[in-house]
Amino acid sequence: MSEAEPSAAAPLVGLAAAILAATLDEPRVLTVPVAGQPAGRGEGLPAGPLEPAHPTLERGLRAWVERQTGQTLGYVEQLYTFGDRNRRKGGKGDEDRHALSVAYLALVREARPAADATWQSWYRYFPYEDRRAGRPPCLDALMARLDGWAGAATDPEESRRRSDRIGLTFGAAGSGWNEERVLERYELLFEAGLVPEAGAADDVAGHAMAFDHRRMLATALGRLRGKIKYRPVVFELMPPTFTLGQLQRVVEALSGVLLHKQNFRRLVAQQGLVEETEAVTAETGGRPARLMRFRREVLLERPAPGLRLPSGRAG
Amino acid sequence: MSEAEPSAAAPLVGLAAAILAATLDEPRVLTVPVAGQPAGRGEGLPAGPLEPAHPTLERGLRAWVERQTGQTLGYVEQLYTFGDRNRRKGGKGDEDRHALSVAYLALVREARPAADATWQSWYRYFPYEDRRAGRPPCLDALMARLDGWAGAATDPEESRRRSDRIGLTFGAAGSGWNEERVLERYELLFEAGLVPEAGAADDVAGHAMAFDHRRMLATALGRLRGKIKYRPVVFELMPPTFTLGQLQRVVEALSGVLLHKQNFRRLVAQQGLVEETEAVTAETGGRPARLMRFRREVLLERPAPGLRLPSGRAG
DNA sequence: CGAAATATGCTCAGAGTGAGCATTTACCCG
DNA sequence: CGGGTAAATGCTCACTCTGAGCATATTTCG
Numbered sequence: 001m002s003e004a005e006p007s008a009a010a011p012l013v014g015l016a017a018a019i020l021a022a023t024l025d026e027p028r029v030l031t032v033p034v035a036g037q038p039a040g041r042g043e044g045l046p047a048g049p050l051e052p053a054h055p056t057l058e059r060g061l062r063a064w065v066e067r068q069t070g071q072t073l074g075y076v077e078q079l080y081t082f083g084d085r086n087r088r089k090g091g092k093g094d095e096d097r098h099a100l101s102v103a104y105l106a107l108v109r110e111a112r113p114a115a116d117a118t119w120q121s122w123y124r125y126f127p128y129e130d131r132r133a134g135r136p137p138c139l140d141a142l143m144a145r146l147d148g149w150a151g152a153a154t155d156p157e158e159s160r161r162r163s164d165r166i167g168l169t170f171g172a173a174g175s176g177w178n179e180e181r182v183l184e185r186y187e188l189l190f191e192a193g194l195v196p197e198a199g200a201a202d203d204v205a206g207h208a209m210a211f212d213h214r215r216m217l218a219t220a221l222g223r224l225r226g227k228i229k230y231r232p233v234v235f236e237l238m239p240p241t242f243t244l245g246q247l248q249r250v251v252e253a254l255s256g257v258l259l260h261k262q263n264f265r266r267l268v269a270q271q272g273l274v275e276e277t278e279a280v281t282a283e284t285g286g287r288p289a290r291l292m293r294f295r296r297e298v299l300l301e302r303p304a305p306g307l308r309l310p311s312g313r314a315g
Numbered sequence: 316m317s318e319a320e321p322s323a324a325a326p327l328v329g330l331a332a333a334i335l336a337a338t339l340d341e342p343r344v345l346t347v348p349v350a351g352q353p354a355g356r357g358e359g360l361p362a363g364p365l366e367p368a369h370p371t372l373e374r375g376l377r378a379w380v381e382r383q384t385g386q387t388l389g390y391v392e393q394l395y396t397f398g399d400r401n402r403r404k405g406g407k408g409d410e411d412r413h414a415l416s417v418a419y420l421a422l423v424r425e426a427r428p429a430a431d432a433t434w435q436s437w438y439r440y441f442p443y444e445d446r447r448a449g450r451p452p453c454l455d456a457l458m459a460r461l462d463g464w465a466g467a468a469t470d471p472e473e474s475r476r477r478s479d480r481i482g483l484t485f486g487a488a489g490s491g492w493n494e495e496r497v498l499e500r501y502e503l504l505f506e507a508g509l510v511p512e513a514g515a516a517d518d519v520a521g522h523a524m525a526f527d528h529r530r531m532l533a534t535a536l537g538r539l540r541g542k543i544k545y546r547p548v549v550f551e552l553m554p555p556t557f558t559l560g561q562l563q564r565v566v567e568a569l570s571g572v573l574l575h576k577q578n579f580r581r582l583v584a585q586q587g588l589v590e591e592t593e594a595v596t597a598e599t600g601g602r603p604a605r606l607m608r609f610r611r612e613v614l615l616e617r618p619a620p621g622l623r624l625p626s627g628r629a630g
Numbered sequence: 631c632g633a634a635a636t637a638t639g640c641t642c643a644g645a646g647t648g649a650g651c652a653t654t655t656a657c658c659c660g
Numbered sequence: 661c662g663g664g665t666a667a668a669t670g671c672t673c674a675c676t677c678t679g680a681g682c683a684t685a686t687t688t689c690g
Binding site for chain 3: 661662663664665666667668669670671672673674675676677678679680681682683684685686687688689690
Binding site: 243244245261262265285286287288289290 | 634635636637638639640
């Protein structure tokens, strides 16, 4: 069974990385220019084909990223392998070859640009995902168009299904906003034809990217937003020492929601995720804050050390 | 950048499926015979190469599974793409080709054998994962060998790291057993050389499989064990109607731990995951139980409808 | 010095969890 | 036919976790 002879038209395998970082108030992604794309889609993730010289997929990815951006990767995690119909090559002799792309999530500490790579805010590509200032205004236009899409279904059954799905992913009625459903929201917008990648003429649903890179980025955001709750991955994005206020700001930037300050520090403290250092800093504006550092030992103590975010709200 | 010319030695891409089901007390996986493997490794997962005729990866997978086992798949979810060094082809002209394998998790309801495929218990491959009857006896031998491996490190630092890792994945001291860490445990055993796939001479750590299929299965079990907690996927494995007792038995079989009966039914009930039917059944031994059915509407109501298992213990 | 901005401490009510006791309703057996 | 056994169900209770607020402590800015 299985291991048959290699087919004549072997698939193309690409590697791509969503490299994420966070300055105090803005979550970032590292992008590179991509030539030969439609207007408005000239930005993409660092990517390149898997080559025989690459010892492993991950090592191949690191090589491509270093070559294209100069960035050395620390934490790396495989996200998903995209390979569906709309990734098949259209042109010259490639008609029958699959084009897969193995996407990775990488977290890095510092945000120094390199080569012609640039750091961009996530929310450039997903403006509706940022709810730190309350319900973002762009959501109104978006919801209106989504409702239009739902109503436009010929079958009333289908119309109801679409409405249900909109409510579910964007958080209507009973269920509230779930910040992890980044991919589901993007795919809904895609299906509704509201993103440039799917033919939309404007950017209400955010700026586009080359190929299906925005889908990969959505996958990465969703994964990260989920993962900070049960793994101490935020600290991959923090400097060696930081204040609890800074940590909270970063978590809020990543998750896109505001948190209750006192409860946040209670949570972090009682879970043993951080420990105090001697130093304090007065750079934060008001009363000086104590500098903290991540307690690596927590990895040996607790089964799921993370920051379970509550449903959110300011303080 | 990125989309360079296809390299001369394009990678081989395979598709593989961990197809899981559950009879009342035993969780199952569908296996097929694999020729040309070392002794004791003649069982594998349904798998086959991605072909140009396959419209998508998932459709290709479904096609291979139906051809090899006759089983039609319902719920399917991509797990991971394996492609590291030890998956590279060794032989005849393939030296420089990568061999990737995209692994999927599939859940099916009924367990009817087909062709030469056979259903096997998970715990045939991971005997130490079944803690329903308490700490499995085979763990003693395993832990002894693991301790030996930890002590055998030349560097004392490395030795301590290995001990920490053993404690962490197999649940020593403070942190208890975490049933989701199936993959981490398998990989630890692999690195310690205790599985036949890594050269071990016996089966203390469970029966081997072809290629790296046992690693895929471990990934699948871990994912499923985690997912039942926040998605109602168990019901993919249940018949249309069932008693709460049966549901609990299945969840226990999947997770490998026993649950407190009264709390389990309280949980299921108050989360609105199921609803009563008119019927009762007397087949369970004692007082007849009411037959329940899955409430699909819950998908529209709750953000994360699942069965958060507690730390477990009998009732 | 007063206002503004943060950092920190502490309280409290309500929901959620882990365990166990008690009852009900079948079947099986002598 | 009565007792024993096996589940299924109902209910309680102590304890922890969580969401929200009130109050105080330090600094910088004007």
